[in-house]
Amino acid sequence: MRQRILTKIAGYFFRGLLFVAPIAFTLLVIQAVFNWLDGLLPVNIPGLGIVILVSAIIGIGYLGSTYFMKPFFEMFEQIITKIPLLSLIYNSIKDLVGAFVGDKKKFNEPVMVQFDESGKIFKPGFITQSDLSKVELDGYCSVYMPHSYNFSGNIIVVKNDLVRPWDVNSTNAMKFIVSGGVSGFEDM
Template structure:
């Protein structure tokens, strides 16, 4: 009898942890970002740092999208590309962010890569290049396979006959993959 009550209490405890931990962690991260941003200002008005940051990013985005700024952006990119280590970091971050947002999104072609001859083992991913003939790999494509619960993944060169289209949108596919197959099922 006591063991049964203890197991129920333990079960409730773990359910509580599943509910409270993500909320608490999210609040802690946002609070740390708010405090850090507000600490950058010489005066103490809570939340002003975040408002300034968001306003600044929107303003820079607006300016960057104007015809007038395009030559300056290209000039800046050319300057960065002349500095070896800096260009590697800058372009990698720019490409990664551009893959998720902007006009040139890359993770919009979800696919399943077949890993066995019977087609019973599939790995979800995203086509990043449809045709690799310029790399002397005709009939192949590059597929990015994100890792679950991580900001990393693998790029595979795959024969086109091992690729099966996955008929869902890219955002839903990414949620499904990154969550380890837990999130995104309602949207499919």
């Protein structure tokens, strides 16, 4: 009898933990990001630093889109690309941010890559370059394969005939991969 009660209590605890842990972790991450962003500007009013930062980013984005300021932004980028280490860092971050936002989004072409000769094992990923002939790899493409439960992944170069399109929404494909195959297709 006592064992059954303890087993039920443990079951309730783990069920509650399954509900509370993701919410608590999400709130902690949001709070940490909020505090970090708010602390970038030395303003003593909570939240005002973020408002100023977001406003400044929107303003810079607007200026960068205007016909008059575009040449200045391009000149700034040309100067940065001539400085060796700074160029590497700047271009890497620009490409990473551009992969998720902007006009040239990447990770919008989900695919399955065949990993065995019999065609029974596939790994999901996203085409990042569909043609590698410029680097003397005719018939090859590059595929980014995100890791599950992580903000990292691998880039592989693979023959085109081992890659097949995956007819799913790219957002659902990313959720599926990052969650370890647990979520991503609930609304289908």
